[in-house]
Amino acid sequence: MLSIRNLHTSYGLFEALKGISLEVNKGEIVCLIGSNGAGKSTTLMTISGAIRPKEGDIIFDGARISGIKPDEIVRMGISQVPEGRRIFPHLTVTENLEIGAYSVTARRQKEISSRIKKILDMFPVLGERARQPGGTLSGGEQQMLAIGRALMSGPKMLLLDEPSLGLAPIMVSKVFKIIKEINREGVAILLVEQNAHAALHLSKRGYVIENGRITISGTGDELLGNDQVKKAYLGE
Amino acid sequence: MFFQQFINGLTVGSVYALIALGYTMVYGILELINFAHGEIYMLGAYLGIIFFGFFTLTGLTSYSLSLSLALTIILSTAFCSAYGMTVERIAYRPLRNAPRLSPLISAIGMSIFLQNYVMLTQGATDKVFPHIFSTGGFTLFGATATHLQTVIILFSLVLMVSLHLFIRRTRMGKAMRATAQDRIMASLVGINVDTVIIVTFVIGSGLAAVAGIMVAMYYGLVNYSIGYMAGIKAFTAAVLGGIGSIPGAMFGGILLGLVESLGAGYISTEYKDAYAFMVLIVILLIRPSGIFKKSAEEKV
Ligand SMILES: Nc1ncnc2c1ncn2[C@@H]1O[C@H](COP(=O)(O)OP(=O)(O)OP(=O)(O)O)[C@@H](O)[C@H]1O
Ligand SMILES: [Mg+2]
Numbered sequence A: 001m002l003s004i005r006n007l008h009t010s011y012g013l014f015e016a017l018k019g020i021s022l023e024v025n026k027g028e029i030v031c032l033i034g035s036n037g038a039g040k041s042t043t044l045m046t047i048s049g050a051i052r053p054k055e056g057d058i059i060f061d062g063a064r065i066s067g068i069k070p071d072e073i074v075r076m077g078i079s080q081v082p083e084g085r086r087i088f089p090h091l092t093v094t095e096n097l098e099i100g101a102y103s104v105t106a107r108r109q110k111e112i113s114s115r116i117k118k119i120l121d122m123f124p125v126l127g128e129r130a131r132q133p134g135g136t137l138s139g140g141e142q143q144m145l146a147i148g149r150a151l152m153s154g155p156k157m158l159l160l161d162e163p164s165l166g167l168a169p170i171m172v173s174k175v176f177k178i179i180k181e182i183n184r185e186g187v188a189i190l191l192v193e194q195n196a197h198a199a200l201h202l203s204k205r206g207y208v209i210e211n212g213r214i215t216i217s218g219t220g221d222e223l224l225g226n227d228q229v230k231k232a233y234l235g236e
Numbered sequence B: 001m002f003f004q005q006f007i008n009g010l011t012v013g014s015v016y017a018l019i020a021l022g023y024t025m026v027y028g029i030l031e032l033i034n035f036a037h038g039e040i041y042m043l044g045a046y047l048g049i050i051f052f053g054f055f056t057l058t059g060l061t062s063y064s065l066s067l068s069l070a071l072t073i074i075l076s077t078a079f080c081s082a083y084g085m086t087v088e089r090i091a092y093r094p095l096r097n098a099p100r101l102s103p104l105i106s107a108i109g110m111s112i113f114l115q116n117y118v119m120l121t122q123g124a125t126d127k128v129f130p131h132i133f134s135t136g137g138f139t140l141f142g143a144t145a146t147h148l149q150t151v152i153i154l155f156s157l158v159l160m161v162s163l164h165l166f167i168r169r170t171r172m173g174k175a176m177r178a179t180a181q182d183r184i185m186a187s188l189v190g191i192n193v194d195t196v197i198i199v200t201f202v203i204g205s206g207l208a209a210v211a212g213i214m215v216a217m218y219y220g221l222v223n224y225s226i227g228y229m230a231g232i233k234a235f236t237a238a239v240l241g242g243i244g245s246i247p248g249a250m251f252g253g254i255l256l257g258l259v260e261s262l263g264a265g266y267i268s269t270e271y272k273d274a275y276a277f278m279v280l281i282v283i284l285l286i287r288p289s290g291i292f293k294k295s296a297e298e299k300v
Helices: A040-048 A070-076 A093-100 A106-122 A124-128 A139-151 A169-184 A196-202 A220-225 A227-233 B002-030 B037-057 B065-095 B101-122 B147-169 B171-181 B183-188 B193-219 B226-241 B246-266 B269-286
Strands: A002-011 A014-024 A029-033 A055-060 A078-081 A157-161 A188-193 A205-210 A213-219 B137-140 B143-146
Touching: A002 A040, A014 A029, A014 A040, A014 A055, A014 A188, A014 A213, A029 A040, A029 A169, A029 A196, A040 A070, A040 A078, A040 A157, A040 A188, A070 A078, A070 B183, A078 A139, A093 A106, A093 A139, A093 B171, A106 A124, A106 A139, A124 A139, A139 A157, A139 A169, A169 A188, A169 A196, A188 A196, A196 A220, A196 A227, A205 A220, A205 A227, A213 A220, A220 A227, B002 B037, B002 B143, B002 B147, B002 B171, B002 B193, B002 B226, B002 B246, B037 B065, B037 B101, B037 B193, B037 B226, B065 B101, B065 B193, B101 B226, B137 B147, B143 B147, B147 B171, B147 B193, B147 B246, B171 B183, B171 B193, B183 B193, B193 B226, B226 B246, B226 B269, B246 B269
Parallel strands: A029 A188, A029 A205, A078 A157, A157 A188
Antiparallel strands: A002 A014, A002 A055, A205 A213, B137 B143
8 A cells, every 4th residue: 555665865964764665555554663863753754745755666555656745645545643743733623623624625514524523422522622722732632633633634544653652551552542443444554653562562564763774574473572672672 | 183193093004904914924824024025015006006097098987986996906906916926936935945044035135126126117206196085084073084094994994804704714714824833734734835825925915905005095106115114114013913913913003003193193293103113112022922922833
């Protein structure tokens, strides 16, 4: 479904991705783990089109999407929950959800309303906060809103950047449960996580990224049993 | 005298507010002070004179004054929006990811270019907008609001309310607010940021064009250099209200008009232009981010 080949991305003279290749197949949860500054967020931002790659191909559903603008990529079916959530602070919770459906043409208003309803069922607390500015929500509530907003476009694939960051343990397991649920409905997921243990348990396959290069890859279980992964990312 | 100065101030203030909106909207989205905006206002005034002159020559004005005026406003607005779009396209978009100083310099260059372009094509002498409104008006508390003043105040009010509703209620308005708050995130939810920026310039330039035509009618005279002072005043108004804030620009413009007019009436006309900046200094000392801005982050 998503196939990345030899992807290079630079910030000025600094090359953050030095030739990344990875695959996400239909219906899979794939995780990308790595230490701070390894290039995880850069990978997701390049897939979303917010940063132009210098070299390499990104193929989604058979079409080459590298170099295409972010709004078109959303329309093709890739949605992102970025690092730090990036809720629009002065839009209300409802407006934040509505804007998530910006790529859905206005004529399909019914579809938008039914999606909002579904998301409020998934996250009842967002319904209680519907008219509050997004910036006034707690970190956990903002994370739910960010996930809900990303689902509003009806994506085929979801990119999640550290969804468990800064959440209490109960919330972390709730967020992981929700990711599983979303995936069960057929949405492919590329998950970036520091919480490697939980992420690998959830994922079918995983990749380890170090200094802009993929160094290890395999199924979730393989990576959980890998000595290097154990030492560096699982703290065992 | 108070009410007379109040009405005069309200008239001028409405015009400042219309121009200030363009500054504040562009700043809200691009964090750029569009120095060429005053020139778009000046172009609006010239285009108003040109189109109205054309309709008078062809006999439309004597057939129907209101039709002729309406067409003048529509055409001038359309032309100014096209100018604004072009300025964005050639002077700002290529520099969107450049250091902040670069687009600022580009804006100053655009402003100088447009002034000289008008001076060369239209001449350096004043142009005249014919008197078309009768001198009568409404009398209120011993002061007179001329028909023209009433039209300017009401029309500005209608435009500002429409803009407010557009920003609050429509899909594009929501996209503009989202883009002002986080441009990258806006693109990640599927907003075409280029389109939003173009719409911002179109609206801002259109409002400046209307302001230009109204001032041309109000003072009767237009010169290629009028964009400079009006631009500075409107920018002051935008900063007064809190740059980036739309209600702030409306309020700041009207406040500035009133201060100027009352200052001229009660203190002295000599320092008319200085009052505006005195108020700016005082307000910025009390509320550094402007009257309407809640925090340094809040925009549009
Ligand atoms: N806008 C930028 N300009 C310059 N360098 C950047 C920029 N964004 C990221 N980098 C650099 O690129 C490298 C990869 O950054 P990236 O954000 O992708 O890391 P990450 O794996 O997501 O890290 P973290 O776990 O801390 O979020 C880092 O060395 C970072 O300093
Ligand atoms: Mg990151």
